[in-house]
Amino acid sequence: MQSIPILDNHIHLDRRGRFLDAVRDFVNSGGTHIVLVSKPSWTIGINIIQAEDYKKVFDETLTIAKAVREQGVGVFVVLGVHPAEISKLIEHRPLEEVVDLMKQGLDCAGKYVEKQLAVGLKSGRPHYPVSKEIWDASNHIIEHAMILSRELDCAVQLHTEDTTIRMLHELQDIVKKTGMSPQRVVKHYAPPMIKEFENTGLFPGIISSKHAVEEALQTSARFVMETDYIDDLKRPGAVLGPKTVPKKTKKLIEVYGTEPFYKVHKENPEKIYQIEINL
Numbered sequence: 001m002q003s004i005p006i007l008d009n010h011i012h013l014d015r016r017g018r019f020l021d022a023v024r025d026f027v028n029s030g031g032t033h034i035v036l037v038s039k040p041s042w043t044i045g046i047n048i049i050q051a052e053d054y055k056k057v058f059d060e061t062l063t064i065a066k067a068v069r070e071q072g073v074g075v076f077v078v079l080g081v082h083p084a085e086i087s088k089l090i091e092h093r094p095l096e097e098v099v100d101l102m103k104q105g106l107d108c109a110g111k112y113v114e115k116q117l118a119v120g121l122k123s124g125r126p127h128y129p130v131s132k133e134i135w136d137a138s139n140h141i142i143e144h145a146m147i148l149s150r151e152l153d154c155a156v157q158l159h160t161e162d163t164t165i166r167m168l169h170e171l172q173d174i175v176k177k178t179g180m181s182p183q184r185v186v187k188h189y190a191p192p193m194i195k196e197f198e199n200t201g202l203f204p205g206i207i208s209s210k211h212a213v214e215e216a217l218q219t220s221a222r223f224v225m226e227t228d229y230i231d232d233l234k235r236p237g238a239v240l241g242p243k244t245v246p247k248k249t250k251k252l253i254e255v256y257g258t259e260p261f262y263k264v265h266k267e268n269p270e271k272i273y274q275i276e277i278n279l
């Protein structure tokens with residue numbers, strides 16, 4: 001029997017994609033738990049006109065979570081508003097209105113956390129060039145997400161531009177300003193800059209490609225692993241396939257032993273999300 005759990009910290013699933021076949025790939029490779037993150041609204045055909053429309057996105061995510069649990073997988077749900085929504089919404093309404101709508105979307109996600117249907121919120125800022133106005137507005141939305149997360153006592157996953165020391169310090173400043181616990185702020189799609197993350201207190205979700213995990217382990221096991229699998233039939237295997245985290249973990253256990261991966265897959269996510277992970 002497998003001695004430790006194996007958790008993918010950021011995975012998307014889509015009922016129009018490979019869906020349960022992808023879950024079976026994950027399980028058959030040794031995966032036991034996932035953090036299921038809500039997909040951007042437009043990728044599942046939902047048009048956001050008012051804040052209530054985000055409920056359709058979140059309810060769909062919970063429907064998927066239920067089906068995955070029935071496959072014997074532990075599922076923890078993170079709900080929120082993808083930062084690229086700002087670029088979609090601004091096509092049809094003024095920026096001020098868009099910011100308000102996205103904040104209301106996060107408030108809506110917060111209701112699911114209150115009901116213990118989700119363990120965290122998702123927010124961030126665009127990972128592509130935008131105007132200063134949109135950039136500043138996105139930072140205000142991150143602030144709102146962090147204040148809400150602090151009040152709800154939950155984690156927040158951030159989708160941002162590529163990680164740099166400057167970016168980490170900017171996020172650290174927002175964390176301090178909002179009073180959010182940095183240990184519960186996960187930078188999704190992070191590189192293995194473990195020391196830099198330790199210095200700011202933020203938590204890296206290491207994108208488990210090539211030698212990133214091995215590089216991270218040279219410093220410490222203070223990270224979680226993720227694929228950012230998007231379950232889109234037009235982009236098979238993107239960003240990384242569902243087998244990646246379990247296969248890489250099992251391979252690296254042969255080199256590093258189980259101890260660091262017990263931290264990566266059980267102790268760290270338990271601290272971040274205030275959850276229990278058991279086999």
